[in-house]
Every structure is written in structure tokens, then in C-alpha cells.
Amino acid sequence: MxxxxxxxxxxxxxxxxxxxxxxxxxxxxxxxxxxxxxxxxxxxxxxxxxxxxxxxxxxxxxxxxxxxxxxxxxxxxxxxxxxxxxxxxxxxxxxxxxxxxxxxxxxxxxxxxxxxxxEKEINQVLLEEKNAMTLDNKEQLALQYTPKIESLNQDIANLKGEVATKETETNALYDTYISEAEGTAGTGLLGKGPVYEEKREKHDAALAELNALKETNGDKIENIEAQIAALQSDYNIAVADSQPIIDGFDGLMARINALGKxxxxxxxxxxxxxxxxxxxxxxxxxxxxxGEYDYKFEEQESVVATWVTQKVEQRKLLLSTDGEINQQIYTDIKNEEELYRYKKQKAEELLRLQADSFHNVQVKGL
Structure with missing residues (x-):
């Protein structure tokens, strides 16, 4: 079986x-x-x-x-x-x-x-490629967010710089009126005289401006930090959304390429x-x-080929013979006088009938 x-x-x-x-x-x-x-x-x-x-x-x-x-x-x-x-x-x-x-x-x-x-070696190659793709993906996505974040961080630094500058100016005014009161600078007179009051008023005005600037810039900084946090969140979401595509990078073509390495x-x-x-x-x-099978198979093919050839030749001979016979028959018919007279008689009868029919049609028309 x-x-x-x-x-x-x-x-x-x-x-x-x-x-x-x-x-x-x-x-x-x-x-x-x-x-x-x-x-x-x-x-x-x-x-x-x-x-x-x-x-x-x-x-x-x-x-x-x-x-x-x-x-x-x-x-x-x-x-x-x-x-x-x-x-x-x-x-x-x-x-x-x-x-x-x-x-x-x-x-x-x-x-x-x-x-x-x-499979194990291919998995190792794919793991290395996935890690490289993950790093490249993070770098490419960072190019979309990093310039914006850096610009916002620079704005925060500028706002903090304004506060620091104003604070330095205020501290300098504070040192000035204290020195005036101690008599170590300015008029050199010990005590709180008119000059002292004038310098104290300038310091207090600068301090009020400093506090207002801190409050204003603080609000701006909080707003900018919120924007930075939103951009950072968007970046993290983009990385998380693209990671499954990288993790799924183990199809047939990827494995064939890994095998080639x-x-x-x-x-x-x-x-x-x-x-x-x-x-x-x-x-x-x-x-x-x-072997024996090949000889018998060849013999069977030879028998079929011979039989088909014989049939084809018989058909060709039959066609040729039939054509010659038909040619001879029609040649004999062409030379037959009795058949000629019979066909002539029938043709004359047909012409008479056509003439009579035409005459009848013309009479009816009158």
C-alpha cells in the first residue's frame, strides 16, 4: 500500500x-x-x-x-x-x-x-536594531519639541534675569541709605536726615517695583512652565505611540534582513x-x-506514435484520392451534352415566367 x-x-x-x-x-x-x-x-x-x-x-x-x-x-x-x-x-x-x-x-x-x-541569533540582531530605532525615534521626535522648549526656557531665564537685575538695583539703594544713616557714605553725618529720607524713599519705590516685577514675572514663568510641561507630555505621548511600531518590527522581511547580517x-x-x-x-x-520500465514505456510511446502517424497518413491519402475522384466526376459532367440541353431548357422556362410576371404587373398598373 x-x-x-x-x-x-x-x-x-x-x-x-x-x-x-x-x-x-x-x-x-x-x-x-x-x-x-x-x-x-x-x-x-x-x-x-x-x-x-x-x-x-x-x-x-x-x-x-x-x-x-x-x-x-x-x-x-x-x-x-x-x-x-x-x-x-x-x-x-x-x-x-x-x-x-x-x-x-x-x-x-x-x-x-x-x-x-x-531564531535566537536573529532575535538578538532585531533587538539591537529595535534599540537603535528607539533612540533614533526619540531623537527625531525631540527635534520637533526641543527648539520650542529651549525657547521657552530662554524666556524663563530672561524673566528671572529681569528680577535679578531689579533686585541688585534695589539692594544697592538699600546699602546707600543705610550708609547714609550710619554716616559712612554720602553726607558723612550720622543720623536720619533729609538725605537719608530721600534715599530711603528711592529704595522703597524700587522695592515696590521689585515685588510687582516678581509677581508679574512669576505668573509669566508659571504660564511658560505649563507650556513646557504640555510639550514634554506631548513628546512622551508621541514616543509611547510610536514604540509599538518599533516593537512590532519582527516581520518576515525584517527577519530575512537580519538573517543576511x-x-x-x-x-x-x-x-x-x-x-x-x-x-x-x-x-x-x-x-x-x-531500466525495464523505461523500455516498456518507450515501446508504448512508439506504438501510439506509429498508430497516430498511420492514421494521419491514411487521412491525407483519403483526402487526396477523394479530391482526384471529384475532379474527374465534375470534368465528365462538364462535357455531358444531355445535361447541357436540360439546363438550357430550364433557363428558358425561367426567363419566360419572369417576362409573363412582369407583363401582368404592368397591366395591373394601368
């Missing part, structure tokens, strides 16, 4: 193969088993690749099964259409397009499994392994000696 299933997978003619030896059947069962397991590997590889795309196991299994069946059908067709001939170069030329197709299939099959085999040597040998698996049925068919 299993042998018949693998023979079916090989694409061989079971009716012819049933008449062959057991060794011949085993050979084609082995070729069919290679075709079958190649399709199984294609199903596993494509299923994993599609799972990385859709992130849904049922969708991956469904489309992976379709891909596996497609590869099975292609491999079965490739093996079944390679016919053993006595010329190896001719067989190789016949199989060349199929080997190229097998090469493409091997690439498609091997890449997803390479990604699974080197790993050393090529192990991946190359995995590719060669799958290339050997994919081309094994073709190579086995090319290298196998011409």
Missing part, C-alpha cells in the same frame, strides 16, 4: 510498472518518497514563514498546505516528464529547465527554515542541503540506468 502511494508520487505509469520487476518498482517508490518528503518540508517551511506574516496558526497551516501541494505537484511533474534516452547530454538538456526550477524552489524552502534554526557560511550549507533534497529525484532519475 505504501509502495503504491510512493509510486503514485513518482508520477510513473502504474499499469506498466505492475508488469515490471520488484526492483524497478522499488526504484520508483524511492523517487516518489523523495518527492513526497520534499513537499512535506515545503509545507513546514512555508507554514512557518506565513506564521511570521499572519501571526495566526490556522491561516499559516491553510496556506502552507496549499504551498506544499503546489510543490508536490511541481516535483511530481518534473520527475514524470524526464524520459530516459540513450543520450545523457540530451537527458541533461531536457532536465536543465527543471533543475533551475528546483533551484528556485530550494531557495524558497530553505529561507524560512534558516530563520527558524537561527549573520555569517553566510552556515546558511549556505543549509541552502545546499535543501537544494540536494529538491534535486534528488531529478538527479536520481538522470543517474539511474535505463
Amino acid at each position: 505504501l509502495q503504491r502511494f510512493f509510486i503514485f508520487c513518482s508520477g510513473a505509469d502504474t499499469e506498466i510498472l505492475d508488469t515490471c520487476s520488484n526492483g524497478e518498482r522499488n526504484k520508483y517508490a524511492g523517487i516518489g518518497a523523495t518527492v513526497f518528503f520534499t513537499a512535506v518540508m515545503a509545507f513546514i517551511a512555508s507554514g512557518y514563514a506565513l506564521y511570521t506574516v499572519f501571526d495566526n496558526i490556522y491561516t499559516a497551516i491553510f496556506f502552507g498546505l496549499i504551498w506544499g501541494l503546489l510543490i508536490f505537484n511541481l516535483d511530481r511533474y518534473i520527475v514524470s516528464t524526464i524520459k530516459k534516452r540513450d543520450n545523457f547530454k540530451g537527458e541533461l538538456l531536457q532536465a536543465a529547465p527543471r533543475i533551475v526550477l528546483a533551484l528556485i524552489i530550494a531557495v524558497v524552502i530553505s529561507k524560512p527554515l534558516e530563520m527558524k534554526i537561527f 549573520l555569517p553566510w557560511f552556515p546558511s549556505f550549507f543549509i541552502f545546499l542541503l535543501f537544494l540536494a533534497i529538491e534535486t534528488a529525484p531529478i538527479i536520481a532519475k538522470l543517474l539511474a540506468p535505463k
Whole structure:
């Protein structure tokens, strides 16, 4: 039962193969088993690749099964259409397009499994790329907010500078009127005289202006700090909103690119392994000696080709003979006098009838 299933997978003619030896059947069962397991590997590889795309196991299994069946059908067709001939170069030329197709299939099959085999290394590469992308993203977003924040901070510094300048002026006036009262500066008289009162009034006026300036600038600073806090909040929200996109940067293309950054040597040998698996049925068919099945299959093809050629030649001969006979018959009819007179008589009768009909129409019109 299993042998018949693998023979079916090989694409061989079971009716012819049933008449062959057991060794011949085993050979084609082995070729069919290679075709079958190649399709199984294609199903596993494509299923994993599609799972990385859709992130849904049922969708991956469904489309992976379709891909596996497609590869099975292609491999079965490739093996079944390679016919053993006595010329190896001719067989190789016949199989060349199929080997190229097998090469493409091997690439498609091997890449997803390479990604699974080197999954940990790929995850490390992706982690480094995600970290770099996170830093770059923060820097790019900061370019939108930092100039505004720096400008607002400069406004705060200017407002604080105005207060500090005014405070320095007020302190200087305070020192002036105190020195006047102590007699260490100004008039040099000890006590609170008219000059002292004048300088004290200037200080008190400056102090009132300083307190008013502190209150006004304090309100402005609070307003600016609120704007800075809002911008900082917007920046944090923008970073948080874009982070899931970076965290989700692990799709099929990202993993393929990450795989390309790993050393090529192990991946190359995995590719060669799958290339050997994919081309094994073709190579086995090319290298196998011409067997009993091949002779019987060639004989059956020869019988059909001879029968078709014979039928075509018979039809050509029949057409040629029938044409010659028809040509001779119509030539004889052309020379027949009795037929000529009969057709002349009928033509005269037709002309008379036409003339009578025309005459009757004209009479009715009058």
C-alpha cells in the first residue's frame, strides 16, 4: 500500500510498472518518497514563514498546505516528464529547465527554515536594531519639541534675569541709605536726615517695583512652565505611540534582513542541503540506468506514435484520392451534352415566367 502511494508520487505509469520487476518498482517508490518528503518540508517551511506574516496558526497551516501541494505537484511533474534516452547530454538538456526550477524552489524552502534554526541569533540582531530605532525615534521626535522648549526656557531665564537685575538695583539703594544713616557714605553725618529720607524713599519705590516685577514675572514663568510641561507630555505621548511600531518590527522581511547580517557560511550549507533534497529525484532519475520500465514505456510511446502517424497518413491519402475522384466526376459532367440541353431548357422556362410576371404587373398598373 505504501509502495503504491510512493509510486503514485513518482508520477510513473502504474499499469506498466505492475508488469515490471520488484526492483524497478522499488526504484520508483524511492523517487516518489523523495518527492513526497520534499513537499512535506515545503509545507513546514512555508507554514512557518506565513506564521511570521499572519501571526495566526490556522491561516499559516491553510496556506502552507496549499504551498506544499503546489510543490508536490511541481516535483511530481518534473520527475514524470524526464524520459530516459540513450543520450545523457540530451537527458541533461531536457532536465536543465527543471533543475533551475528546483533551484528556485530550494531557495524558497530553505529561507524560512534558516530563520527558524537561527531564531535566537536573529532575535538578538532585531533587538539591537529595535534599540537603535528607539533612540533614533526619540531623537527625531525631540527635534520637533526641543527648539520650542529651549525657547521657552530662554524666556524663563530672561524673566528671572529681569528680577535679578531689579533686585541688585534695589539692594544697592538699600546699602546707600543705610550708609547714609550710619554716616559712612554720602553726607558723612550720622543720623536720619533729609538725605537719608530721600534715599530711603528711592529704595522703597524700587522695592515696590521689585515685588510687582516678581509677581508679574512669576505668573509669566508659571504660564511658560505649563507650556513646557504640555510639550514634554506631548513628546512622551508621541514616543509611547510610536514604540509599538518599533516593537512590532519582527516581520518576515525584517527577519530575512537580519538573517543576511549573520555569517553566510552556515546558511549556505543549509541552502545546499535543501537544494540536494529538491534535486534528488531529478538527479536520481538522470543517474539511474535505463531500466525495464523505461523500455516498456518507450515501446508504448512508439506504438501510439506509429498508430497516430498511420492514421494521419491514411487521412491525407483519403483526402487526396477523394479530391482526384471529384475532379474527374465534375470534368465528365462538364462535357455531358444531355445535361447541357436540360439546363438550357430550364433557363428558358425561367426567363419566360419572369417576362409573363412582369407583363401582368404592368397591366395591373394601368
